[in-house]
Amino acid sequence: MTRLVVVGNGMAGARLVSEVRARDRHVTVTVFGAETWQPYNRVLLSNVVAGTMTPDQVRLLDPAWYADHSVTALPGVEVTSIDRETQAVITAGGRREPYDVLVLATGSQAVVPRVPGAAGAVAFRTLDDCRTILEAAGTARRAVVVGGGLLGIEAARGLAGRGLPVTLLHLAGHLMNRQLDAEAGLVLGETLAGLGVEIRTGVVVEEILDDGVRLTGGETVEADLVVLACGVRPVTGLARDAGLEVARGIVVDDEMRTDDPSIFAIGECAEHDGTVYGLVAPAWEQAAVVADIVTGTDKTSRYRGSRMVTRLKARSVELAAMGETHLTEDDAEVVRFSHRAAGTYHKLVIRDGRLVGAILLGATSAVGNLTQLFDRGGPLPGDRAGLLFPGLSGSAVAESPVRMPDAAKVCQCNNVTKGQIRACWESGARDVEAVAAATRATTGCGGCRDVVEGVVGWLCEQEWVSA
Numbered sequence: 001m002t003r004l005v006v007v008g009n010g011m012a013g014a015r016l017v018s019e020v021r022a023r024d025r026h027v028t029v030t031v032f033g034a035e036t037w038q039p040y041n042r043v044l045l046s047n048v049v050a051g052t053m054t055p056d057q058v059r060l061l062d063p064a065w066y067a068d069h070s071v072t073a074l075p076g077v078e079v080t081s082i083d084r085e086t087q088a089v090i091t092a093g094g095r096r097e098p099y100d101v102l103v104l105a106t107g108s109q110a111v112v113p114r115v116p117g118a119a120g121a122v123a124f125r126t127l128d129d130c131r132t133i134l135e136a137a138g139t140a141r142r143a144v145v146v147g148g149g150l151l152g153i154e155a156a157r158g159l160a161g162r163g164l165p166v167t168l169l170h171l172a173g174h175l176m177n178r179q180l181d182a183e184a185g186l187v188l189g190e191t192l193a194g195l196g197v198e199i200r201t202g203v204v205v206e207e208i209l210d211d212g213v214r215l216t217g218g219e220t221v222e223a224d225l226v227v228l229a230c231g232v233r234p235v236t237g238l239a240r241d242a243g244l245e246v247a248r249g250i251v252v253d254d255e256m257r258t259d260d261p262s263i264f265a266i267g268e269c270a271e272h273d274g275t276v277y278g279l280v281a282p283a284w285e286q287a288a289v290v291a292d293i294v295t296g297t298d299k300t301s302r303y304r305g306s307r308m309v310t311r312l313k314a315r316s317v318e319l320a321a322m323g324e325t326h327l328t329e330d331d332a333e334v335v336r337f338s339h340r341a342a343g344t345y346h347k348l349v350i351r352d353g354r355l356v357g358a359i360l361l362g363a364t365s366a367v368g369n370l371t372q373l374f375d376r377g378g379p380l381p382g383d384r385a386g387l388l389f390p391g392l393s394g395s396a397v398a399e400s401p402v403r404m405p406d407a408a409k410v411c412q413c414n415n416v417t418k419g420q421i422r423a424c425w426e427s428g429a430r431d432v433e434a435v436a437a438a439t440r441a442t443t444g445c446g447g448c449r450d451v452v453e454g455v456v457g458w459l460c461e462q463e464w465v466s467a
């Protein structure tokens with residue numbers, strides 16, 4: 001019987017274990033998690049900070065699931081070394097666990113800037129961090145969030161939504177500078193300002209004080225809660241100490257195998273084809289590939305890389321960004337629509353007739369279709385305006401579930417297509433909950449819920465019409 005040991009019970013590790021059990025009950029599975037919590041959906045922590053979800057609602061698997069599926073889960077147990085010679089992992093408490101196959105799913109850790117006083121601030125990565133933030137927010141009069149990327153914005157919006165005055169400090173010249181061009185960053189900043197978040201870009205934090213932060217130049221921004229959202233770093237120490245190849249992440253091939261054939265790595269700690277992904281969809285795809293290989297269900301299964309779509313989950317701010325958004329007319333065909341007063345900015349980047357990047361900020365009905373066009377990389381219709389505004393006459397693409405091809409990916413996180421939702425409906429599922437239970441659609445970031453609802457509603461209507 002194969003002994004599988006998984007180090008890390010976060011979003012990748014927990015998914016791997018459930019994917020393995022969905023295929024096979026004969027592999028012996030032991031999973032170590034340094035966090036004391038049962039595995040939870042980290043993506044939804046922004047909702048916990050915003051107060052729209054409780055810690056219980058973000059749990060992924062509970063002790064009953066582990067018992068029912070004969071999986072040994074050890075929460076609060078850190079693995080401190082790997083003995084590759086005898087094939088065993090060793091924990092902080094001295095436990096030795098032998099393995100035939102080892103999967104590293106150690107994720108990332110928050111980057112804490114090297115400035116005096118940083119220890120007095122709270123990072124935003126774990127459920128424990130959320131608890132600390134919420135406790136402090138209960139008595140704080142002002143908050144500062146350092147870092148204007150996705151997480152910083154979600155934290156700032158969540159705290160502002162609780163009625164706390166918040167200042168968001170960002171080093172670069174505009175918010176989410178990795179995903180957005182300068183104009184989009186500006187429009188996003190204006191939208192957030194309208195929601196009670198003060199935005200300061202191009203500022204450098206020099207010191208974190210008891211009553212705020214000091215910026216270069218000496219200015220102090222007052223706060224009794226300082227949240228750090230300054231990026232993440234893959235957790236690779238175990239792998240490095242064991243002599244595995246590590247670049248930015250743990251280097252893996254298309255099977256997600258490291259340079260030791262008995263050891264795999266998945267999720268944010270892994271580097272595949274030069275890329276370390278910071279999103280959950282690639283982690284879950286990688287988990288499925290490893291489950292196929294380890295259980296022998298499909299030894300030809302391979303991970304070929306992912307196209308990343310970033311969606312902001314901040315109440316009253318619609319934002320999706322994908323691909324090469326920084327390209328200009330010098331390098332590509334660019335279609336742009338900007339209406340700052342309404343908080344709207346749309347940009348399509350097209351190369352060789354294919355969508356290679358897009359920014360959709362502000363209410364838009366085009367996100368679903370553009371995500372699918374980006375994902376599939378197929379040729380675009382000539383009517384570019386119709387792509388941005390599906391309601392325009394002559395539009396070749398419409399958001400309606402009727403026009404959506406079966407191959408269109410509806411749930412990015414779980415890689416679920418309209419065709420799979422249709423098949424699920426045909427086998428009896430009649431609402432979103434039933435579809436979610438069968439396909440897992442909507443259970444990642446939850447951003448696709450409206451589209452899934454639309455597809456299920458449309459299928460039900462078809463049934464009534466033909467009855």
Ligand SMILES: Cc1cc2nc3c(=O)[nH]c(=O)nc-3n(C[C@H](O)[C@H](O)[C@H](O)COP(=O)(O)OP(=O)(O)OC[C@H]3O[C@@H](n4cnc5c(N)ncnc54)[C@H](O)[C@@H]3O)c2cc1C
Binds near residue numbers: 010080106
């Ligand atoms: C607030 C927030 C919002 C996010 N929003 C989105 C989003 O909207 N969409 C999206 O796609 N992604 C989002 N992400 C990113 C997403 O959560 C990650 O991509 C995902 O969690 C990666 O999964 P992972 O298992 O690789 O890492 P993690 O989920 O970080 O899990 C790694 C686990 O391994 C444990 N571990 C590490 N070392 C050891 C050891 N030696 N022994 C035992 N255990 C160990 C850690 O304690 C941790 O529990 C968000 C992240 C955060 C923090």
